[in-house]
Amino acid sequence: MSKNNLVLVLFLILLMNCKNSPTKIVNGYLYIQQDTLKGKDWKLIWLDNFDQTEIDSLKWTRIPRNNADWGNYMTSNSKCYNISNGILSLKGIVNKDTLSDSRPYLTGGIYTKGKFAFQYGKIEIRAKLESAQGAWPAIWMLSENNKYGKYPRNGEIDIMEHLNYDSIIYQTTHSYYTLELKQKDNPSYYKTTKANTKKFNIYGLEWYPDKLVYTLNGEETYTYPRIENVDKSQWPFNQPFYILIDQQLEGSWVGKVNSEDLPVNMMIDWVKVYQ
Numbered sequence: 394m395s396k397n398n399l400v401l402v403l404f405l406i407l408l409m410n411c412k413n414s415p416t417k418i419v420n421g422y423l424y425i426q427q428d429t430l431k432g433k434d435w436k437l438i439w440l441d442n443f444d445q446t447e448i449d450s451l452k453w454t455r456i457p458r459n460n461a462d463w464g465n466y467m468t469s470n471s472k473c474y475n476i477s478n479g480i481l482s483l484k485g486i487v488n489k490d491t492l493s494d495s496r497p498y499l500t501g502g503i504y505t506k507g508k509f510a511f512q513y514g515k516i517e518i519r520a521k522l523e524s525a526q527g528a529w530p531a532i533w534m535l536s537e538n539n540k541y542g543k544y545p546r547n548g549e550i551d552i553m554e555h556l557n558y559d560s561i562i563y564q565t566t567h568s569y570y571t572l573e574l575k576q577k578d579n580p581s582y583y584k585t586t587k588a589n590t591k592k593f594n595i596y597g598l599e600w601y602p603d604k605l606v607y608t609l610n611g612e613e614t615y616t617y618p619r620i621e622n623v624d625k626s627q628w629p630f631n632q633p634f635y636i637l638i639d640q641q642l643e644g645s646w647v648g649k650v651n652s653e654d655l656p657v658n659m660m661i662d663w664v665k666v667y668q
Contacts, residue, residue: 415427415430443662457469474501502638520661521592527651529555534550535637536633546626560589570626584607595609
C-alpha cells in the first residue's frame, strides 16, 4: 500500500470513529455525551497524573478568592501549592504576610472552568485528606454555563466533602429544588459514608441522563435520581459541568479554624474522566 493510500485509510477510520463516538466536542473543551447513555463501557477521555513539576495550566486554573462561604481564603499564592513525586498538594496555611494580603489564612484550589467540562460520564479522583479543625476539603462540580440562570438554578454536584476530624465524607446534590424549594427528601439529596481519610481513596461519580451515582473506591454509596411530576428545577444536570478540587478553610458549616492545626494538606494523585 502506498503512503498516500495508507494516510487515506487512517483518515477514513478516524472519521468513522468520530461519527460513531457517543461524545461530541464543542468549542474544543466541552465533552458532551448523548442523552442515550445507559451502559458502563467507559473510555478514558481526560487525565491528569500530576507528573509535571508545575500545575498544567492548559487543564487547570488556581481558584481565585471569591465571596462564597468556601472561597474566603482561596489564593494563587505558591505557598498553597506543591507537586512532588506525582502528588499535588493543596494547602491550608496561616498567612504570615498580612501586609500584602490581610486575610489570616490562605488556601489552595484548582478548577477546569473554561478549559474542560463534560456532560454525562464517569469521574474518579484519588486523594488523601489531612484533618484539622476548620478544614473543609472538597471535590465537586459546577455548570460551565448558566443554562437556567444564576446559582443555584444550574445545580451543584459534591463528589466529596470532609469536615474537621470526621470519619465520614458527605456526597451531596444541590439545586434550586433542594436549596430554595427545600425539597430535600424527594429524593434524598445527600448521604454520609464512613471513610478512612488518612489513606488514599478514590472518590467518584457516574453521571447518567437520569441519575447521579456517587461512589467510594469503586463501590456505589448513594444515587440521586431524576424524578417525574416535580418542579423542573429538580434536574438541571443536563449540561456540561467543570471540576473543582480545593482545600477550603472555615465557613458556616465547618466552623472556625484552630490555627494550631495548620498547615493542612489535601493530596491529589490523579483525576480521570471517562465517557
